[in-house]
Amino acid sequence: MERSWEDLIQAMRQGSVRALSQMITAVENRETGWHEGMKAVYPFSGSACVIGITGSPGAGKSTLTSVIARRMAEQGLSLGIIAVDPSSPFSGGALLGDRLRMQEISTLPGIFIRSMATRGSLGGLCQAARDVTRILDASGKDVILIETVGVGQDEIDVVRASDFVMLVLFPGSGDGIQVIKAGTMEIADLFVVNKADRDGADEMASEIAAMLSLCAFEDRPVPQVVRTSALNRIGIDELMSVLTGIVRERKKRRLPGSDEVREEILELVEREISRLVRQDLAKNGRLQQSVDLILAKKSDPYTAAARLLPLFVRSSGACSGQEGRP
Amino acid sequence: MDQQGKIRVLIAKPGLDGHERGARVVAFGLRDEGFEVIYTGLRQTPEQIVNAAIQEDVRVVGLSILSGAHLSLTQKVIEGLRRNRADDVLVLVGGVIPDADRTALKDMGVAEVFTSGVRIGDIAALIRLHADAVPVQVQP
Ligand SMILES: Nc1nc2c(ncn2[C@@H]2O[C@H](COP(=O)(O)OP(=O)(O)O)[C@@H](O)[C@H]2O)c(=O)[nH]1
Ligand SMILES: [Mg+2]
Numbered sequence: 001m002e003r004s005w006e007d008l009i010q011a012m013r014q015g016s017v018r019a020l021s022q023m024i025t026a027v028e029n030r031e032t033g034w035h036e037g038m039k040a041v042y043p044f045s046g047s048a049c050v051i052g053i054t055g056s057p058g059a060g061k062s063t064l065t066s067v068i069a070r071r072m073a074e075q076g077l078s079l080g081i082i083a084v085d086p087s088s089p090f091s092g093g094a095l096l097g098d099r100l101r102m103q104e105i106s107t108l109p110g111i112f113i114r115s116m117a118t119r120g121s122l123g124g125l126c127q128a129a130r131d132v133t134r135i136l137d138a139s140g141k142d143v144i145l146i147e148t149v150g151v152g153q154d155e156i157d158v159v160r161a162s163d164f165v166m167l168v169l170f171p172g173s174g175d176g177i178q179v180i181k182a183g184t185m186e187i188a189d190l191f192v193v194n195k196a197d198r199d200g201a202d203e204m205a206s207e208i209a210a211m212l213s214l215c216a217f218e219d220r221p222v223p224q225v226v227r228t229s230a231l232n233r234i235g236i237d238e239l240m241s242v243l244t245g246i247v248r249e250r251k252k253r254r255l256p257g258s259d260e261v262r263e264e265i266l267e268l269v270e271r272e273i274s275r276l277v278r279q280d281l282a283k284n285g286r287l288q289q290s291v292d293l294i295l296a297k298k299s300d301p302y303t304a305a306a307r308l309l310p311l312f313v314r315s316s317g318a319c320s321g322q323e324g325r326p
Numbered sequence: 327m328d329q330q331g332k333i334r335v336l337i338a339k340p341g342l343d344g345h346e347r348g349a350r351v352v353a354f355g356l357r358d359e360g361f362e363v364i365y366t367g368l369r370q371t372p373e374q375i376v377n378a379a380i381q382e383d384v385r386v387v388g389l390s391i392l393s394g395a396h397l398s399l400t401q402k403v404i405e406g407l408r409r410n411r412a413d414d415v416l417v418l419v420g421g422v423i424p425d426a427d428r429t430a431l432k433d434m435g436v437a438e439v440f441t442s443g444v445r446i447g448d449i450a451a452l453i454r455l456h457a458d459a460v461p462v463q464v465q466p
Contacts, residue, residue: 018410021383029331092332093357099378100367107377115382117332117362 005037012139013044017112020139024114027131038131044138048080049250051143051243052159054150054187055168060194061147062101063230064168069145070105071240077143077247078110080136082129084148084158087117094118098147112136118154126157127267133161143247159187161260164246166190169208171200189223190242196227196234280312332362333457335386338375339368340403341393348442349390352420355446356388361453372399376406379415386453391421397430404435416456418449 008026011019023041027034053061062083069079083098094117099106106113114132118125129146136144146162148155159165167188172195191212193205209225217223224242228235281287290304337353339346346368353365364382366374379387387407391399400419407415419431420440428439438452 017380018412021381025331025383031331087362088357091358091360093360094332094362095353095357096362096364099364099382103366103370103374103378106381107374113378113381115362115364119332 005033005040008037009040009044009138012135015140020112020135021114023135024132027135028116028128038134041135041138045134046137047251048133048137048141049143049164049247050133050137050162051145051246052162052165052187053145053147053168054155054159054165055192057149059168059170060230061149061168062098064192064194064228065098065145065147066102066105067230067233067236068240068243069102069111070108071236072143072243072247073105073108073110075244078141079112080133080139080141080144081111081113082116082132082136082144082146083113084116084118084125084129084146084155086149087119089120092120110141112139112141125154126161127264127271129158130161130264156187163250164189164243166192168192168194169204170195171198171204189220191223191225192239193225193227194230197229197232201227276316277312280315281308284315286311332360333386333453334362334364334382334384335388335453336364336366336375336379336382336384337388337390338366338370338378339390340370340372340375340399341391341395342369343391343393344368345392346390348392348420349388352388352390352446352449356450356453359446359450361450372402372406375403376410376412379407380410380412384415385457386416386418388418388420388449391419391423394422396421396423397427400431400436401434416453418452420444 008019008023012023023037027037053065055061065081065083069081072079081102083096083102085094085096085098087094096115096117099113099115102113105111114136116125116129116132119128129148133144133146146158148158150156150159150167165187167185167190169191171193191205191208193201193208195201205225205227212222212225215222226235226238226242228239230236286308290299290308293299294301294304335356337349337356339349349365353363356363364378364384366378370378375387375389378384387403389396389400389403393399396419400417404413404417407413407417413435416437417435418438418440419436423431423439423441431439437456438449440449
C-alpha cells in the first residue's frame with residue numbers, strides 16, 4: 001500500500017470508483033494494515049440501509065436484485081451491491097456469475113456492484129462482507145444489497161448482519177416449505193415467492209402465510225409474503241413499497257444494537273486469535289512435532305491440543321492497547 | 327488462504343455473436359485453476375466491460391470474440407481501461423482471430439491472443455506470470 005488509507009478513503013468519498021474498488025480489494029485480501037484502513041473507514045459508516053437477499057440457487061435473487069436496484073436508483077438512491085458466491089473447496093477458485101444478471105444496471109450512475117467469493121471458512125466471510133458493506137456505506141451509498149446463496153451458516157450469518165432480510169423462493173423447486181432450510185426461515189423479514197409467472201406460486205405463498213400464522217413473533221413484526229416475477233415485472237410495486245418503507249425507517253435509526261456490536265468484537269477477536277495460533281504454532285515447529293508424535297502413535301490429538309494451548313498463551317504474552325477516540 | 331489475495335479475472339463477451347461455449351469453458355477452467363472468475367455473459371458493450379473491470383478490481387480481462395469485430399471492440403476496451411488509469415490490467419483475447427490480426431491486437435496492448443485448441447493451463451500460466459511480475463499499484 002503506497003498511499004495512506006486516509007488518501008484512499010478521501011478519494012473514495014469524493015467519488016473515485018477506482019479508489020473504492022481498491023479499498024475493497026485491500027481489505028478483502030486482508031493486506032497488511034487492513035485493520036487501520038477499517039478504523040479510518042468506521043467513523044464514516046453507519047447510515048446506509050443494508051438489505052440481505054438470500055435463497056436457493058436459481059430462485060431469481062440476482063434478477064430481482066437488478067430490478068430492485070434499478071427502481072431504487074430511479075428514486076435517486078445510490079446503491080452498493082455485494083454478490084456472494086461460493087469458492088470451490090477443491091481449487092480455491094470461484095465462478096462469480098451474479099453480475100451476469102446485473103450488467104444492465106451496472107453502468108447506471110450511483111450503482112457499484114462487487115462480486116465476492118466465500119474463500120473458505122478460514123477467510124471469515126461474515127466479517128469480510130461486513131467490512132465491504134461498511135466501505136460502501138462510508139463511500140456514501142444510501143442502500144446496500146447483499147445477495148448470498150442461503151446454504152451455509154456463513155452465508156446465513158452474512159445476511160443476519162443486515163437491517164432487513166428477504167428470502168427468495170420459487171414454485172416448482174421442490175422448495176416446499178418443509179424443505180426450507182432451518183435457519184433461513186427464522187432470519188427472514190420478508191418472503192418473496194418469485195417466478196409468480198409460473199404455476200404454483202399462489203399455493204406456495206399461502207402455504208408460507210399459513211405457516212407464519214403458527215409462529216410467534218415477539219420481538220419483530222410478522223414477515224410479509226409477496227409474489228413477484230422478476231422477469232415479467234409482476235408484484236414489483238408491492239415489493240418496492242415494503243423496501244422503500246424499510247429504507248425510510250432506517251434513515252431515522254442510526255445506531256447498531258449492542259448485541260450486534262458485541263458479536264462483531266467477539267468475531268474480530270476470535271479471528272485474530274485463530275490467526276495468531278496458526279502462525280505461532282506453525283512458526284516454532286511445535287505443531288509439526290505433535291503431528292509427528294501422533295503419526296508415530298506416541299500421542300493423540302487431545303493430548304497435543306492440551307499441551308499446545310498453554311504454550312501458545314504463554315508465548316503470546318499479554319497484549320495491551322488503548323481504546324477510545326479523542 | 328485468508329492472508330493472500332486471489333487473482334481476479336473478468337471473462338466477457340463483447341459484440342453481438344451469441345456463442346458463449348468457449349467463454350464458459352475458459353471461465354470454468356480458470357476457476358479450477360484457482361482464480362476468482364467474474365463472468366458477465368453475452369453481448370457486453372465495451373463500456374460495460376470496462377466498468378465491470380474497475381468495480382471488480384480485476385487483474386485480468388479476457389475477451390472472447392467470435393463476431394469478427396475483435397479489432398474495434400478490443401481497442402475500445404483498452405482505451406476505456408486507460409481512461410480509468412487501469413492500464414496495468416492484463417488484456418487477453420480469445421475466439422476466432424485471423425493470424426493477420428494478432429500483431430495488430432498485440433500492438434494495441436493485448437498481452438496474448440488465444441484461439442481454439444488452447445490449453446487452459448497455458449492461459450493460467452500466463453496470468454500467474456503477469457500477476458507475479460506486476461505488483462498492484464494503488465493509484466486512485
Ligand atoms: N420464469 C421466471 N424466471 C425467472 C424469474 N426470475 C429469474 N428467473 C430466471 O431464473 C434463472 C436464475 O435467475 P438468477 O437471478 O440467476 O437466480 P439466483 O441464482 O437466485 O441469483 C435465470 O434463468 C432467470 O432468468 C421469474 O420471475 N420468472
Ligand atoms: Mg445469483
